[in-house]
Amino acid sequence: MTLELLKDIGEQGLLERLQPFCPPGIVGDDGAVIPPPESGQSLVITTDVLVNGVHFSDRYGGVSQCTTSPEDAGWRAAAANLSDLAAMGASPLGITVGLSLTGDVPVSWVERLYQGMTQCLNQYNTPIVGGDICRSPVIAIAITAFGQVYPDQAIRRTGAKVGDAIVVTGVHGASRAGLELLLKPDFGKHLSPEERLSLIKAHQRPKPRLDVIALLSLQVNRLKLESSNLQLSIAGMDSSDGLADAIVQICRASGVGAEIDSNRITLPPSLSKLVSREQALDWALYGGEDFELVLCLPTEAAEELVAQLGEGAAVIGKITSGNQVWLKDKTGTYADQLLSLNKGFQHF
């Protein structure tokens, strides 16, 4: 049996195969007409480009590159964009997908990519409402996600205030650990199958924290009821480029500093069986792709949120004056560190 390639069925052929992944009636025009945000809400737009060999690999099953199946690549692409919406405090309305494809890509690869994308999107009732396919020497996926947010509930990097508590919505370092387990099959043999799978899933199927946005919205509305003058202003972003990057970016945008207690950063429990405390912390700070949210808000609201979020969520430090971001070890075992953007991921 020969593998059916994209060049065998052509652009129209592929479009017909992908149509089942989109809501009926949407595809087939120059654009999609969809309902606007609900009354009073603003539109939120975010866009991401993922390139084969940089962000994922189509060589699934090869010896050296077996970390991302097409389904996982699709899930991760969708999750990254939904996470950007969550990072803005927005709930999703839909996404568009622009695919650059080589002629020799198997049709099944593209279908599996879309399967992974829709598996993720379906968890959040988000449709694919448009797209474009074009020929290219390299496979790339360009996703634009759009959502809605009440203007006073939008989360921005600016606006962190001195004294704010810094919240993480879950554990960090799991995605990087999962990648390591995939790259080095002999690594972590002493983990239980459940522990292993949990870290690998964190890498392959990260969950955008749209659930946090729903909780925050309830909290904001309750505060409004209790005291009509009180407005809960939240600064933040997601930790897709690493926890350190998120904290430093927020501080830079807000013109403030921060003090982080390294012992309060929540790590996956199994990480201590896998690597040293220093390595685990390095993965948490710089590994990236955990897709948690890093939020700065008044202490009382922060503690309430952490209690609601449960496992993994924590207040890890506070916003300070100045512009330095310190990572402190209150046990005195490690020296204090100044965090900067330099160690984070930079293209080019």
Next chain:
Amino acid sequence: MTLELLKDIGEQGLLERLQPFCPPGIVGDDGAVIPPPESGQSLVITTDVLVNGVHFSDRYGGVSQCTTSPEDAGWRAAAANLSDLAAMGASPLGITVGLSLTGDVPVSWVERLYQGMTQCLNQYNTPIVGGDICRSPVIAIAITAFGQVYPDQAIRRTGAKVGDAIVVTGVHGASRAGLELLLKPDFGKHLSPEERLSLIKAHQRPKPRLDVIALLSLQVNRLKLESSNLQLSIAGMDSSDGLADAIVQICRASGVGAEIDSNRITLPPSLSKLVSREQALDWALYGGEDFELVLCLPTEAAEELVAQLGEGAAVIGKITSGNQVWLKDKTGTYADQLLSLNKGFQHF
């Protein structure tokens, strides 16, 4: 003086250079928060991916490839997306730009690309509200444009009715002729400089017909005032993939046929000095990238629209029952032709 390359200034450096092309306050978060469509209007989304070597070339100034400067590539990318909005009857709200770039691309190339994009966008008061930059082995531009339309004024490919007049909003074949003049400098030496420039501009700086949408909207509103029950339903799309493709796509989506009078298809007047009538008609039908609109609407409304649009606009035929699209020459010089999608541009 050495040319500054992207890898010299990095991702953050480039983002700082591109910030002036975006409205203040938009850039710097995971997404952009923008005003929603006006009350009662739906959201329209369209997306397009353009790849170096397929849709444009970065080798400007080279011997064989000198048709598209970075400014022109930017203009054309923006225009193609705005034209998709016009094709839906929508007016633009903004675009996002996802750039895939190689490390050795000159920074000036990217800046000039953005200059061209914003030159086009500024004509239609459309901001760049977001973007992403990533490293890739090939330069590509993924644009998502979003706009607004009253649901009853949305233009779709479905809905063309037997008896409808088929309108083109301007001349066809100019873009293809302009490309020919750029590829073959000796070609068309007997054209006046103005004629030459006009064809070349049609290729390098095509104009999305958002002006037509404004006119149609006035026409629809006037009809509503005159007769509260009358609704003007318009089917259509843009002619970016050629006039023949547009007519056939509309007929296929609407389950109808069409009869086109080849002598009514408006061509740039100078084309007759350049090539044979047959060649000119071929460029008009299959050349593509004229970015005019092809609209199907009742005869009276069609004639009113054509009169308002002036030069180049014409009723070129009518929608018929059945499913065949005939190109007829009423002078009897050429044989009737059956139009199909096959001759149009297909990726892969």
